[in-house]
Each structure stands twice: as structure tokens, then as C-alpha cells.
Amino acid sequence: MTSLLARPSLLLYDWDNTLVDGWAGIAGALNAAFAAFDKPLWTIQETKNRVRVSLKESFPPMFGDRWEEARDIFYTAFREKHLSYVQPMPGVAEALEAGAAWTQGVVSNKAGTYLRAEVTYLGWERHFGSVIGAGDALSDKPSPAPIFLALERLGRQADASVWYLGDTALDMVAAKAAGVTAVLVGDASHDGGVEHAAPDIHFLSAYHLAAELRLLA
Numbered sequence: 001m002t003s004l005l006a007r008p009s010l011l012l013y014d015w016d017n018t019l020v021d022g023w024a025g026i027a028g029a030l031n032a033a034f035a036a037f038d039k040p041l042w043t044i045q046e047t048k049n050r051v052r053v054s055l056k057e058s059f060p061p062m063f064g065d066r067w068e069e070a071r072d073i074f075y076t077a078f079r080e081k082h083l084s085y086v087q088p089m090p091g092v093a094e095a096l097e098a099g100a101a102w103t104q105g106v107v108s109n110k111a112g113t114y115l116r117a118e119v120t121y122l123g124w125e126r127h128f129g130s131v132i133g134a135g136d137a138l139s140d141k142p143s144p145a146p147i148f149l150a151l152e153r154l155g156r157q158a159d160a161s162v163w164y165l166g167d168t169a170l171d172m173v174a175a176k177a178a179g180v181t182a183v184l185v186g187d188a189s190h191d192g193g194v195e196h197a198a199p200d201i202h203f204l205s206a207y208h209l210a211a212e213l214r215l216l217a
Contacts, residue, residue, distance in 0.1 A: 003147070003215040006161070006200065011099050012157045013106035013149055013167035015133075016051075018185055019092050022118065023048055029078035033070040035054070037063060046125060048190045052170045053133035054109040082114060083121045087212035091206030098213035103154055105130035107164065107174075111200045112136045130154050142170050143179035165209070169197040176200075185209055186215075 013019050016026070027047040034041050039062075042050065051058070057075065059067040096104070105128050108115050112133030119131055129152040137145040144158075151158055164175035166184040168191040175182035183208055184199035194202055203209040 004156060004217065005212065005213060007216045008102060008161075008163040009161035010151075010154065010156055010163070011102050011104045012107050012162065012164045012180070013104065014164075014168075014171050015110055015118075017048065017089070017167040017190075018108070018165060019087055019089060019096075020086050020118065020122070020169075022082060023087040025082035027077060028081060028085075028214055029074045032077035033063075033073045037066070038075050039071060039199040045190075052109075052168060052191075055111065056134070057140065078114065083118065083215060086118045086121065088122065089206055090135050090210075091210055094210035095206045095213060096124070096146060098217065099208045100127070101213070101217035103129050103156075105132070105150045105154060107132045107141070107150050109134045141174040142177065144174055147180065163201070167191070170195050172199050 016022055022043050027042055027044045029049060031041045036157065047127045055071060059071055065162065098188065106119065110133050112135055115133035116131050119125055130150045132146045132150045134140045135217040137149040139145045147164060148158060151162065156162065160181050162180040163179050163183045164171065164178065165185050166172065167186045167188060169185070172182040172184060181200045183201045184194060184197050185203050187204065188194050188197045193199065
């Protein structure tokens with residue numbers, strides 16, 4: 001059996017809800033900030049449904065001119081516990097092993113310091129040639145800037161042979177803005193569904209991605 005897809009030249013991944021499930025840690029840190037400001041708390045599912053852009057973009061509308069105070073509360077709480085929550089999404093270990101036939105990297109809206117700590121905690125440094133988080137580029141997703149920065153560090157140019165794999169419409173927007181192929185992993189049920197995400201390529205799960213990468217390799 002052979003694949004009907006063109007073979008990619010490089011694989012870049014989103015992090016949260018694409019490669020790892022760390023939502024409990026994110027929700028807990030958000031709720032620490034919300035509690036300090038007497039705001040309603042979010043469930044983990046509400047956090048999945050609402051968190052898209054980086055903190056520096058999302059906190060000013062939520063907390064106004066005290067957003068930096070809320071940011072500090074969030075990061076204090078997040079730093080204490082995020083590593084105890086992070087775990088691979090189902091099928092991701094297999095997908096990364098199959099993807100080893102290519103150079104791989106990460107582009108996330110999670111703050112770079114914490115993102116790289118989670119990569120190290122999971123022992124995944126060997127998989128990635130570049131790990132770009134929020135604050136590393138001049139702007140964060142949906143801007144294409146972090147994708148361009150990851151490619152620059154890998155000595156590559158953006159083109160359709162580069163796959164950017166994510167779980168939300170925002171990831172697909174960033175990929176298309178960068179001129180790379182937008183690949184959705186999962187059903188995007190937390191973000192309006194597959195049709196709303198409008199990917200170039202869609203895999204139902206990381207298991208399906210792993211199977212396809214083995215064929216393409």
C-alpha cells in the first residue's frame with residue numbers, strides 16, 4: 001500500500017492538544033489568576049474551548065490594565081505544577097517515531113521557557129531540531145512569524161512541502177499565512193470542527209498520522 005499524499009520535507013507541530021495534554025495545568029494556573037480577581041473559574045473543557053492565542057494577547061482583554069499582575073499569578077501557579085500534568089496525547093509517541101524520517105520541530109503559543117521544560121521533561125529533545133514558543137518570535141500565532149523563525153533555525157524556507165500540524169483553526173491560519181501546508185490532527189470539536197478549521201490535510205488522530213508517516217517514509 002502506498003500513500004496518496006505528497007511526501008513532506010519537514011514536520012512542525014503545535015504543542016498543547018496536538019502533541020501533549022497539559023490542560024489541567026493550564027486550567028489550574030488560569031483559575032489561580034481568576035480567583036485573585038474574583039472572576040468565574042473555568043473547567044478543563046472550557047479552557048480547551050477558549051484558549052487559543054498567547055497570554056500576552058489574551059490577558060489584556062480579560063484583566064485590563066492589571067493584566068501583568070494576573071500574568072505573574074498565572075506563571076507562578078503554572079511553574080509549580082505544569083510538569084506534573086503534561087503527558088503525550090494518544091498515538092503521539094508513535095507519530096514522532098514515524099516522523100523521525102524527517103527533521104521535526106515545535107511551534108507553540110506556550111511561553112518558550114515552559115515549552116522547552118516540558119520537551120525536556122518528556123525526553124523528547126531528540127525529536128526536535130527547533131522548539132519555538134510564545135515570545136521567541138516578534139509575534140505569536142496566528143502570525144506566521146514563529147513558523148518562519150523555526151524554519152530559519154533549521155536552515156529552511158517556507159513552502160508547501162513543510163507541514164505544520166495542529167489542532168485548531170488558529171494553527172491552520174498560521175500555517176497558511178506562512179505558506180506551508182496546514183495539517184489538522186483530531187476532530188477540532190473544541191474549536192468549531194474540521195470544516196471551520198479548513199485544513200489542507202486532515203488526520204483523525206495521531207495514530208492515523210503515524211500510519212501515514214510510515215507509508216510516506
